[in-house]
Amino acid sequence: MKSLDLNRPVTIWKEDDVVDGKKEKALVAIFRTRGCHWSRKGGCSMCGYNVESLEGIGAPELTAQLEAILSRYEGEGMVKLYTSGSFLDPLEIPEEVRDRILSSFDNAKQVLFESRPEFVTPEALQHLPDHSAVALGLESASDKVLRCSVRKGFGTKDYLRAAEAVNSRGLPVRTYLLLKPPYLTESAAINDTLRSVRFAAPYSDSISINPLNVQKETLVEGLWRRGDYRPPWIWSLFEVLKSKAELPGVRLFSSPSGAGTQRGVHNCPDCDRRLLDVLEKFNFEQDVELLGGHHCHCRKEWDSLVGLEELMRTSVDVSRHLGDELVL
Ligand code: SF4
Numbered sequence: 001m002k003s004l005d006l007n008r009p010v011t012i013w014k015e016d017d018v019v020d021g022k023k024e025k026a027l028v029a030i031f032r033t034r035g036c037h038w039s040r041k042g043g044c045s046m047c048g049y050n051v052e053s054l055e056g057i058g059a060p061e062l063t064a065q066l067e068a069i070l071s072r073y074e075g076e077g078m079v080k081l082y083t084s085g086s087f088l089d090p091l092e093i094p095e096e097v098r099d100r101i102l103s104s105f106d107n108a109k110q111v112l113f114e115s116r117p118e119f120v121t122p123e124a125l126q127h128l129p130d131h132s133a134v135a136l137g138l139e140s141a142s143d144k145v146l147r148c149s150v151r152k153g154f155g156t157k158d159y160l161r162a163a164e165a166v167n168s169r170g171l172p173v174r175t176y177l178l179l180k181p182p183y184l185t186e187s188a189a190i191n192d193t194l195r196s197v198r199f200a201a202p203y204s205d206s207i208s209i210n211p212l213n214v215q216k217e218t219l220v221e222g223l224w225r226r227g228d229y230r231p232p233w234i235w236s237l238f239e240v241l242k243s244k245a246e247l248p249g250v251r252l253f254s255s256p257s258g259a260g261t262q263r264g265v266h267n268c269p270d271c272d273r274r275l276l277d278v279l280e281k282f283n284f285e286q287d288v289e290l291l292g293g294h295h296c297h298c299r300k301e302w303d304s305l306v307g308l309e310e311l312m313r314t315s316v317d318v319s320r321h322l323g324d325e326l327v328l
């Protein structure tokens, strides 16, 4: 059984990212905290992050976690700090610890952290070092989707206020969008994320498309187990990413969790790996030509499904209910 040690971060890993248009090595760490305040009120419909959170984590435990993270730091140009909640929530990370954490990475080109908009206050922004970047999980630019599907607990106007405040402070915003929240058909999901990309682009330095990954003990997991939800197709993700062509100044990318599995974004076993390799290339090259011209027998199934769901006016996992009859 995984042990939940208050003095150890949830996880640390390294990956590539981009700062000011250039590829950089990034250290990524997830602090264990008391968790997202919104998850105490039920949380978002797809979020299972609260399983990593623990009561009783204060300044001494967070300082010990910082030590563990620093022991893995090898001067990477980018540092990404997550908390399974909001880095700027003083109940998760007390202000004095926040300052200590951020000043530990003074030599990095960029330190990115995520926060819900309600914690992006003028006071918080004022104290941030100039190499900070703020990630905002907007998920969707539709207030109806945020309210009825994601259950986000904030609206688009809250995102706009926070994004404008970060921009006015001269810091970059990374916006996270959720591809295919529950109750949306595949085609509605594509259109919702395309609209959201256009909405967030003027405020964002980069936009990360997060195809829904079915996490344990969530509302979405219940729907998925009953066949009432299917994570998005990679074909759909590619349709969304093609909108990069309209957004010269914004990096549009996706690093999906659980990709190629039944819980994550997937097509079929014959093309998943090949298309995910293309995605990885696109993430850094930003060339939409890479996303076109791919073939697989499952594309016909995806195409039929997109039409059929609209005809049937349903967002359930139609192919799980109809099986082979789907491909006409
Ligand atoms: S998705 Fe973010 S805001 Fe929603 S419950 Fe999870 S951590 Fe909180």
Ligand SMILES: [Zn+2]
Residues within 6 Å of the ligand: 267, 268, 269, 270, 271, 272, 296, 297, 298, 299
């Ligand atoms: Zn396929």
